[in-house]
Amino acid sequence: MSVLRPLDKQPGLNTATILLVGTEDALLQQLADSMLKEDCASELKVHLARSLPLPSNVNRPRIDLIVFVVNLHSKYSLRNVEESLRHVDTTFFLGKVGFLITGAGREGHCSIHRNTVVRLARTYRSPLLFCDLEVEGFRATVAQRLVRMLQICAGHVPGVSALNLLSLLRSSENPALEDV
Amino acid sequence: MDETLAEFIKRTILKIPMTEMMTVLKAWDFLSEKQLQTVNFRQRKESLVHDLVLLCEEKCASVHDAALLDIIYTQFHRHQKVWDVFQMSKEPGEDIDLFDMEQFKSSFVKILRRALKNVTVSFRDAEENSVWIRIAWGTQYRKPNQYKPVYVVYYSQTPYVFTSSCQLKSNIPLLGQNFETHNTTVPLQERTLELDIHMDSRIIHENRIEKERVQRVTQETFGDYPQPRLEFAQYKLETKFKSDFNGDILAERKEPLRCLIKFSSPHLLEALKALAPAGIADAPLSPLLTCIPNKGMNYFKIRDK
Numbered sequence: 001m002s003v004l005r006p007l008d009k010q011p012g013l014n015t016a017t018i019l020l021v022g023t024e025d026a027l028l029q030q031l032a033d034s035m036l037k038e039d040c041a042s043e044l045k046v047h048l049a050r051s052l053p054l055p056s057n058v059n060r061p062r063i064d065l066i067v068f069v070v071n072l073h074s075k076y077s078l079r080n081v082e083e084s085l086r087h088v089d090t091t092f093f094l095g096k097v098g099f100l101i102t103g104a105g106r107e108g109h110c111s112i113h114r115n116t117v118v119r120l121a122r123t124y125r126s127p128l129l130f131c132d133l134e135v136e137g138f139r140a141t142v143a144q145r146l147v148r149m150l151q152i153c154a155g156h157v158p159g160v161s162a163l164n165l166l167s168l169l170r171s172s173e174n175p176a177l178e179d180v
Numbered sequence: 181m182d183e184t185l186a187e188f189i190k191r192t193i194l195k196i197p198m199t200e201m202m203t204v205l206k207a208w209d210f211l212s213e214k215q216l217q218t219v220n221f222r223q224r225k226e227s228l229v230h231d232l233v234l235l236c237e238e239k240c241a242s243v244h245d246a247a248l249l250d251i252i253y254t255q256f257h258r259h260q261k262v263w264d265v266f267q268m269s270k271e272p273g274e275d276i277d278l279f280d281m282e283q284f285k286s287s288f289v290k291i292l293r294r295a296l297k298n299v300t301v302s303f304r305d306a307e308e309n310s311v312w313i314r315i316a317w318g319t320q321y322r323k324p325n326q327y328k329p330v331y332v333v334y335y336s337q338t339p340y341v342f343t344s345s346c347q348l349k350s351n352i353p354l355l356g357q358n359f360e361t362h363n364t365t366v367p368l369q370e371r372t373l374e375l376d377i378h379m380d381s382r383i384i385h386e387n388r389i390e391k392e393r394v395q396r397v398t399q400e401t402f403g404d405y406p407q408p409r410l411e412f413a414q415y416k417l418e419t420k421f422k423s424d425f426n427g428d429i430l431a432e433r434k435e436p437l438r439c440l441i442k443f444s445s446p447h448l449l450e451a452l453k454a455l456a457p458a459g460i461a462d463a464p465l466s467p468l469l470t471c472i473p474n475k476g477m478n479y480f481k482i483r484d485k
Contacts, residue, residue: 023459025391032383049386050459060384074460 002053009062016154017045022069034143052084064154072103095162247302407449
């Protein structure tokens with residue numbers, strides 16, 4: 001099936017798998033490394049993909065969280081994410097999808113407006129994180145957040161589900177930005 | 181030796197990095213071994229240069245000797261200059277003349293002198309049948325400015341001429357090319373796929389096959405050797421506006437839109453080569469970009485067919 005579904009596989013024992021989708025492989029690789037440096041009780045797995053759909057003949061674990069990475073410097077990266085989103089089942093968007101935006105720090109290089117990605121995240125009802133992945137300190141911080149999110153999405157944090165987390169994150173948003 | 185000449189020699193020697201000093205002076209071959217031995221090369225650079233200039237005065241260095249030193253310095257630091265390449269074309273029916281270097285040099289000087297008396301022309305033969313020509317321009321009433329010379333490098337067995345300053349824009353500029361002599365003894369660089377560096381088994385690349393395809397296509401397009409150094413490419417578009425939307429105002433225009441696109445980079449071709457592997461563009465790249473080395477052009481005019 002070319003559409004990713006959140007619950008079409010059995011979970012692995014104590015395993016949490018994140019799928020990072022983005023065109024700039026070097027950035028994804030660095031983020032993956034930063035995430036794996038975190039101390040975590042769960043066994044982490046990071047899958048990197050340039051775009052969706054994923055190759056179909058591969059045996060892969062259940063994906064607990066998908067993070068789409070967009071670089072504000074590259075319209076190509078945004079277009080790639082927009083096309084990839086079509087291959088994700090709607091049930092994934094109940095807290096198991098996030099958007100990570102990089103490149104906001106260097107405004108002169110941005111060819112995508114901030115509002116475009118804000119609207120994208122709002123359309124898909126998913127959390128939006130900004131982080132300049134090229135800066136090690138910022139990358140380490142966002143890696144930490146992603147690991148916590150991943151653990152929740154994999155069900156490894158008792159009492160908190162992906163949907164809980166999603167509503168927690170949404171209620172902290174400025175109410176004026178909610179549904180137009 | 182007059183003051184201006186002494187000053188010029190002093191400033192030229194000062195430019196030379198200490199690590200290259202001996203090599204350059206030996207290549208210059210103006211100061212003898214004996215004279216060089218009398219100088220302390222371990223002292224501070226200003227004092228060293230001062231001593232060297234005194235030796236040049238003793239030996240009555242001329243403008244031409246100083247110009248030769250300047251050529252040698254520039255040959256060592258050719259990468260610091262921006263070069264234009266011109267391709268000479270033959271008129272149909274012309275025979276290939278046998279090239280005589282000395283005759284070339286003397287007619288070159290004659291032609292220049294006819295145009296302008298105040299000009300310093302110096303020659304130095306170099307590798308692969310090439311000659312470096314240094315031209316310092318003056319005006320009708322002023323002596324040549326030795327600090328802003330033009331360099332012309334001519335490879336006699338080829339139709340190519342490299343110049344270092346383009347005050348006179350010619351009609352057929354070619355690549356602004358850094359002319360590394362492409363040595364066939366340079367070994368093929370080890371190409372390591374970045375995938376190999378990160379062997380953490382917890383990271384899985386879903387699109388490995390695609391990545392390998394991109395690397396392969398990039399290698400087929402650009403090859404394994406370093407790209408020629410090019411600093412910009414310019415595309416003049418005179419095409420009609422094409423749009424997916426019907427009823428677009430711009431698409432109704434009968435006249436072509438005129439637009440100029442300029443790419444500039446410290447190393448444009450290497451940047452283009454890196455685009456697809458970095459995930460910034462699809463592979464293969466547009467042939468408009470990849471044809472630059474093949475066509476030997478970096479100015480393009482694009483019109484509708």
